[in-house]
Amino acid sequence: MPAYTPPLDDYRFVLHEVLKVQDEAGIDGYPEMTEDMTGAILEEAGKIARDVLAPLNAVGDREGCRLENGVVRTPEGFREAWNLLVEGGWPSMECDPDYGGQGMPSVLNMAVGTMQSAANMAFMMYSGLTHGAYSAIHTHGSDAQKRTYLPKLVSGEWTGTMNLTEPQCGTDLGLVRTKAEPAGDGAWNLSGQKIFISSGEHDLASNIIHLVLARTPGAAEGTRGLSLFIVPKFLVNDDGSLDARNSLSCGKVEEKMGIHGNSTCVMNYDGATGWMVGEEGKGLRAMFTMMNEARLLVGMQGLSQAHVAYQAAASYAKERLQGRAVTGAAAPDKPADPLIVHPDVRRLLLDQKSFVEGGIGFLSWVTMLLDAEKRHTDPKMREKAADMVALLTPVVKGFLTEEGFRLTANAQQVFGGHGYIEETGISQFVRDARIAMIYEGTTGVQALDLVGRKLALKGGQPIMTFFEYVKGYIRDNEDDLALAKDFLNPLKKASKDLQQAAMFFMQAGMKNPNAALAGSVDFLHLFGHVCMALAWARMAKAAHRAIQEGRGDRAWYEAKIVTGRYYMRRVLPETGLRLARIETGADPVMDLPAEAF
The missing domain is CATH 1.20.1410 (I/LWEQ domain)
Structure with missing residues (x-):
């Protein structure tokens, strides 16, 4: 099966010679990002990606997730890998120190995430959705909600989800039917069905915090009538301990083309207890905090799958003997020359190589702008950076996923017929990459x-x-x-x-x-x-x-x-x-x- 080599030299080059992050004194946290500091973090993250997550990628693809007695069982080895990430503090890297986070810049967190997603995209979705839930609550939640939910989301002890889609609506969220009825003491009872919920139910964490879009009584039609609610799998006591199971359940784990290691669920809410995040009728604005972050992460997924597929294709092209170079035998002592002597194979590989290396530079620059939006000491620079991030987010999401899928398929093409059979592993990258062009907005x-x-x-x-x-x-x-x-x-x-x-x-x-x-x-x-x-x-x-x-x-x-x-x-x-x-x-x-x- 394909191995994964973390591109540590590429990240050192982009961070310190191209972007020169250590010289950006106006962005809080950047002067501390020395080569020694970033190198140590990326090297350790790369080891986890290479030695722990990559070997589980084919396992997750082969085993998938199973719904047993209301609980989704993740593939063998996933729980141990998740515990390793939690113990190492990896989910907390860029989170607020007030809630147990390490407060590191997004540009470094994105580099770590890209390597780990390349190694195992399906597995890292559990972490990505959790960070999105953290961001939505951190930005729009009340102080009490932040105290209750953020420390456990930051640590990875609990995970999070985003519940938008319903059977009758995907992109057109104005058609959402899930209802929220007042239950007294600030609580609400939610009823409805959500579909395609990534990480919706699993056995990795003790609690799952669902963020659910729903419509309150008398709310306006369309998206203006939507509110956002925190709906935990297990209710949480004042002291942070877990109480009774909430009235929600996983009705089905979807059979998908790819990302089999991630549990994509149909979630049923049957009068489940929830609490509103932010203002009534302003749920979509709160959810977009999560969605915009997710769109950058999905762009990263497109890039990451193209990268790991390129590595496999380049290795295969240098080893596989097939035909002779038209200019004369390149390996006369062997029965044939390696594939890489052929110009069209070179074309396929250079399309991939130039994309993945350029993509690291592009995505790192956009993430640096995201840091400037959040951390710059000059308010005008924060506003300018925010405008640029807003402009470039659909480009990151749309372009990197479209080209990422196309070039992942190009990597499969290098393998010829061997790329179409499962034992080489290259087809999994193609199947996994395909979803990135679809979810979080096509x-x-x-x-x-x-x-x-x-x-x-x-x-x-x-x-x-x-x-x-x-x-x-x-x-x-x-x-x-x-x-x-x-x-x-x-x-x-x-x-x-x-x-x-x-x-x-x-x-x-x-x-x-x-x-x-x-x-x-x-x-x-x-x-x-x-x-x-x-x-x-x-x-x-x-x-x-x-x-x-x-x-x-x-x-x-x-x-x-x-x-x-x-x-x-x-x-x-x-x-x-x-x-x-x-x-x-x-x-x-x-x-x-x-x-x-």
Whole structure:
């Protein structure tokens, strides 16, 4: 089965040579992130990913989760692995120290999460949903709710979930039917059914804290009538001890294409006791705290699966003997040459390698902006960073999951027929990666959010800030001729394609909204490629600098530059195709009558 090697050198490079986190004095906690500090944490997290979580990945896929007498049994070894994470304090890394957290920056926590998700995506979903529940309660909960629930969520003794979807509604949450009736003393009784609830029931923790969207009596129709409720699996006494089992149950564990190790449940609420989070009718706002965080984490999942699949494909391509190089035998002492001599196999691998390494740079930069939003000492910088995070969140979620799945499938392609049988393990990565394009809002939903809401945010200020940042970076580095030729000039061309597409939406979209929406997914991809090109330009500059100064492994830095050059030459020109499709407008998409489908 495939092994996993944590990309420690990539994270050291991105954090300390590209982003230079230790020099960001304005962001609380960043000056303390020395290479020694981050290196020790990432090395230990990588060991857990490699030695504990990765070996359980195939186990979880094979065994799945079983519903027995109302309790979901997770795969063999999952409970021990969860206890190891809890004992090591890993769930608490970026949580508030007031509730037992370590208060570390998100950029470091994301690096840890990406490695551990690459090793075992299904397992790490239990932790990811818990952190989302923590964030929602931390932001919107009362002081009493925070004291009751946060310490145990932070430690990992309890886990959390997000309950939105119902049989009749997914994206359209205005159709939610789950009801909440007042029960006195501030409590509510919730009745209804939720489906597709990740980590909804399991045996990893002593309690599960469900966050449930429901409608109160007389509430307005649509999303304005929704409120958010804390509904624990076991009721909690004033002293924090567990009381009676609440009136909720898992009705079914879904049979899924992938992520078999995570319990995706149908949850039934039969007058279950819950407590409102925040204001009545403002539940969706509170839930979006959890959802926006989850969207970044799902983007990370797309990247992580592409990364572990690439590692497997590259290893296989260097070992598998098949055919001869067209320029002459590369291994004349062997019956055939390794797959990696063939140009098309190289193409498949370089598409993957340039994506996963560029993706680490892109996602780390966005997470650094998230830290600036939360931790910067200057309120204006916090606001500016928040706007950029809002703009880039649908790009992270949509682009990294779409490309991540495509390139995970490319990794499978390297294996040929052996990639289609289960014993090689590569097919699991494909099946697991597929869900990332769907949950927490499909790619189409992310594209609609980007084009329909985020481009117009604050009169277009965030997108203009992005364009100015790209222009400024190009201007500041244009005297570096090597960087300009291979990286800055392609970045400039791609950025102009993005600006032209945005201008088309402003002009054509005002007259016919379908003209903008028909090209929204293309715009999301175009935006994603520009972000990746920016990441590669920044990484190339840092690699050039290291070579000029004679630091580190010269061959490693040269490989980084060559990989980035591949992206700029072979992948980035896709922005022109995306722009051409966008500018066809709505007619090609909308002309065919519905009955003709």
